[in-house]
Amino acid sequence: MVRRSRGQSTRSIYLGLACISLSLHLLLAIFCFSVLQSACVLPTVHDQKWNGSISEATEEAKKLLGVEKLMKKEKGRSKLEELFQHPLYNLPRPELQEDDWLLRLKTDAEAEDSVGEDEDEENSITNDSEDKETHPPWLQFQLGISRWELYDRNNPNLAQLTHYLATNRILGAVQKTGGTQLKLLLSFPNYGQALLKPMRQSRDAETDVNLFYFSDFERHNAEIAAFHLDRLLGFNRIPPVVGRLVNITTEIRDITADRKLSRTFFTSPAGNTCFYGQCEYYCSTENPVCGRPHVLEVSLAAMLPDLTLAPRRSWRSPWRRSYSRTKLAQWEKDPAYCDTVKQTPPYNSGTRLVDLVDMAVLDFLMSNMDRHHYETFEKFGNETFLLHLDNGRAFGRHSQDEPSILAPLTQCCRIRRSTLLRLRLLSLPEFRLSDVVRESLDLDPLGAVAPLLSEPHLSALDRRLAAVLRAVQTCQEKHTDVIYDDLKKHGDHWPD
Ligand SMILES: Nc1ncnc2c1ncn2[C@@H]1O[C@H](COP(=O)(O)OP(=O)(O)OP(=O)(O)O)[C@@H](O)[C@H]1O
Numbered sequence: 142m143v144r145r146s147r148g149q150s151t152r153s154i155y156l157g158l159a160c161i162s163l164s165l166h167l168l169l170a171i172f173c174f175s176v177l178q179s180a181c182v183l184p185t186v187h188d189q190k191w192n193g194s195i196s197e198a199t200e201e202a203k204k205l206l207g208v209e210k211l212m213k214k215e216k217g218r219s220k221l222e223e224l225f226q227h228p229l230y231n232l233p234r235p236e237l238q239e240d241d242w243l244l245r246l247k248t249d250a251e252a253e254d255s256v257g258e259d260e261d262e263e264n265s266i267t268n269d270s271e272d273k274e275t276h277p278p279w280l281q282f283q284l285g286i287s288r289w290e291l292y293d294r295n296n297p298n299l300a301q302l303t304h305y306l307a308t309n310r311i312l313g314a315v316q317k318t319g320g321t322q323l324k325l326l327l328s329f330p331n332y333g334q335a336l337l338k339p340m341r342q343s344r345d346a347e348t349d350v351n352l353f354y355f356s357d358f359e360r361h362n363a364e365i366a367a368f369h370l371d372r373l374l375g376f377n378r379i380p381p382v383v384g385r386l387v388n389i390t391t392e393i394r395d396i397t398a399d400r401k402l403s404r405t406f407f408t409s410p411a412g413n414t415c416f417y418g419q420c421e422y423y424c425s426t427e428n429p430v431c432g433r434p435h436v437l438e439v440s441l442a443a444m445l446p447d448l449t450l451a452p453r454r455s456w457r458s459p460w461r462r463s464y465s466r467t468k469l470a471q472w473e474k475d476p477a478y479c480d481t482v483k484q485t486p487p488y489n490s491g492t493r494l495v496d497l498v499d500m501a502v503l504d505f506l507m508s509n510m511d512r513h514h515y516e517t518f519e520k521f522g523n524e525t526f527l528l529h530l531d532n533g534r535a536f537g538r539h540s541q542d543e544p545s546i547l548a549p550l551t552q553c554c555r556i557r558r559s560t561l562l563r564l565r566l567l568s569l570p571e572f573r574l575s576d577v578v579r580e581s582l583d584l585d586p587l588g589a590v591a592p593l594l595s596e597p598h599l600s601a602l603d604r605r606l607a608a609v610l611r612a613v614q615t616c617q618e619k620h621t622d623v624i625y626d627d628l629k630k631h632g633d634h635w636p637d
């Protein structure tokens with residue numbers, strides 16, 4: 142009797158489990174067919190007849206929870222997509238006049254006139270729309286640079302550009318001069334180029350506390366993450382950067398025409414291909430860049446137009462750190478330092494001061510202490526955005542914040558309203574900065590190798606964002622003119 146009822150209850154457990162397994166199957170199948178559409182292989186465990194234990198069933202359920210999360214994300218409940226749909230990320234773009242574009246295309250007539258003249262390729266590009274669509278992605282990117290931003294986030298060319306850099310055959314690799322650390326200039330078919338920074342230390346290695354920030358290795362993942370963060374802040378002031386796995390033997394050593402570079406290649410005792418190049422810092426046998434055994438993670442940044450076509454001006458940051466081991470910079474000693482800056486051109490008019498504050502917010506969030514200079518396009522004079530180039534020393538430390546990076550904000554107590562409102566948005570649970578950064582970085586090809594920013598770095602972003610908002614709050618308690626209202630022209634419905 143007892144045995145029979147036990148038999149019955151075992152059967153009903155089996156039946157229950159079979160039902161669970163069946164419905165889980167069904168869910169997964171719906172997910173595969175409706176969401177992924179592309180190849181989706183069911184895990185083999187689902188193909189077997191269920192005969193597992195309760196704990197296995199729980200494991201299955203857990204796995205499915207993960208799947209459900211993914212389903213929500215795939216169905217458009219992505220925080221990233223929702224963020225980019227918010228009005229603050231879709232402000233009407235100012236109508237651009239001809240001189241608001243960095244590069245001007247020749248009209249067909251002008252191009253015809255110049256036939257026979259000895260002009261280089263780029264100068265004979267025409268305005269013809271058909272022509273424009275057939276331009277390679279790197280050229281479309283350069284043609285899209287305007288007075289106010291490097292790119293339009295919604296332009297489909299951006300994805301084409303990163304795909305182009307991440308997948309095209311590397312035709313050439315030479316060392317890039319300028320700056321202090323090793324970097325290469327790669328060339329691709331159709332005359333495209335990219336600035337390569339190699340992975341030099343494990344992603345999670347925190348900067349040694351006894352190392353000056355200017356001594357730290359540059360990080361390839363910092364270059365990639367900085368591009369994503371800048372875009373998420375709505376700035377669009379960093380050239381697109383994408384990660385890639387490169388075979389340094391076949392894709393660099395074997396094809397480079399740079400003799401100085403190729404002479405520094407060697408095989409390490411572990412059998413890995415390594416090189417060190419020639420530069421000021423860390424270009425020595427003691428600091429080699431090595432593949433495993435050939436493969437290396439790198440960051441590739443889209444190139445700005447050549448300086449002969451679009452000259453840039455380099456500005457020393459008023460809040461530049463002292464690059465001395467013993468001296469402090471003026472801004473570190475004088476609490477009223479900003480009063481002087483505010484009276485000094487170009488910071489005494491236009492948006493330059495709030496542009497510096499934007500840059501300081503970006504740098505504080507990613508803990509970049511190395512912003513000694515910034516650049517602008519000469520063509521646009523002082524009425525233009527600031528280029529946030531060179532972010533290789535960001536994301537060096539997650540366990541500590543560096544409040545001094547925020548000095549332009551805390552000393553000047555000025556910030557753009559649009560920046561502040563976006564920062565507030567990113568501090569809400571539905572758009573949480575760490576979540577949208579994680580999601581955005583997952584789109585990079587190297588995201589599949591390992592997360593580009595570890596969880597401690599992501600939570601540091603949320604912690605630092607809260608610190609920025611507190612700093613603004615403190616300013617507002619003491620001053621009345623903290624907000625630079627750049628949204629007035631877009632209506633009066635914005636919160637204070
Ligand atoms: N995407 C780009 N397109 C064109 N030029 C670039 C790009 N990124 C950087 N540069 C130029 O190359 C120079 C060197 O790059 P970068 O600053 O990243 O090197 P670095 O070795 O980190 O320099 P530093 O040691 O001064 O920090 C920059 O000053 C900038 O003018």
Ligand SMILES: [Mn+2]
Nearest residue numbers: 359531533534
């Ligand atoms: Mn640098």
